[in-house]
């Protein structure tokens with residue numbers, strides 16, 4: 001059966017939205033809205049898998065919403081909402097807790113990284129997080145999921161869950177008239193020169209919201225001075241830039257900055273090296289700082305403006321949630337029939 005093409009993606013409201021989120025995810029969200037029906041979700045249920053200050057969480061949720069709007073996502077044509085307003089996410093996640101296998105979750109590298117040595121003490125939610133992510137996507141039967149490279153494994157798990165549900169319940173799916181397969185196997189969209197933006201201080205670590213040093217990342221709300229200063233101070237090596245991509249391989253910091261420039265400008269890394277190869281880093285960094293300020297400055301300014309009007313932001317979220325719920329409720333009705341729950 002052919003599934004209606006639909007895009008879903010999520011961003012956690014955990015503070016410090018950065019250039020990695022922007023290039024790895026949000027710019028893709030903006031581009032995809034030209035071709036698809038899209039749902040973009042502020043995943044607050046995911047956020048609380050680690051402690052969030054209840055006095056801070058609403059602000060962080062509104063900030064991600066503001067970033068979506070400021071980047072150019074059309075809230076009228078597409079659906080922007082926060083996860084906790086659509087209870088069906090949690091409802092389907094429970095069913096998936098009973099579909100996914102312990103062994104599958106045990107392999108998740110993000111859980112291992114986040115839990116570290118303190119496994120006994122992390123929340124059960126952190127462990128089950130990939131099942132909730134699968135539910136986010138599949139409750140809309142979404143077919144395409146734009147994400148950064150770090151989410152690849154979670155997308156593979158989502159496909160495994162969809163596949164196992166379709167197989168385990170094949171007879172019931174058929175008996176209820178849902179054809180051969182109820183859930184699509186969603187495709188990740190991980191493309192371009194900046195699917196994994198690295199820390200400006202350490203080319204072996206990914207740029208992250210939670211890294212203590214603010215110099216490791218460019219925040220979407222940084223002003224022009226902060227952006228320029230962070231790029232000037234970004235770690236590099238003493239060599240000039242290479243003229244070919246191969247020359248970037250052993251140089252993670254140089255590779256990262258070239259990838260950022262390429263993504264911001266919409267060209268390939270090779271295109272950047274054609275322009276700057278053989279030149280000094282200082283010249284390239286000045287150009288990168290100017291480009292970053294030109295691209296991010298207006299977004300940061302618009303975010304700050306939107307943040308002054310939480311009533312408007314909340315109305316966008318409420319409207320989005322109402323529209324999302326119509327789709328989600330229809331899926332859950334079918335899932336209940338398929339699983340064999342007696343419905344009202």
Ligand code: AMP
Nearest residue numbers: 012020021024025147148195196197207
């Ligand atoms: P998160 O902040 O973890 O909710 O991530 C939101 C989106 O940004 C996901 O699609 C991530 O894969 C993406 N993302 C996060 N960090 C990076 C990074 N350093 N480089 C590229 N994409 C990223």
Ligand code: TRP
Nearest residue numbers: 008009010011012043046133136
């Ligand atoms: N796990 C993703 C992250 O940390 C966020 C997320 C939650 C998501 N649900 C999703 C991304 C569904 C894509 C689709 O970045």
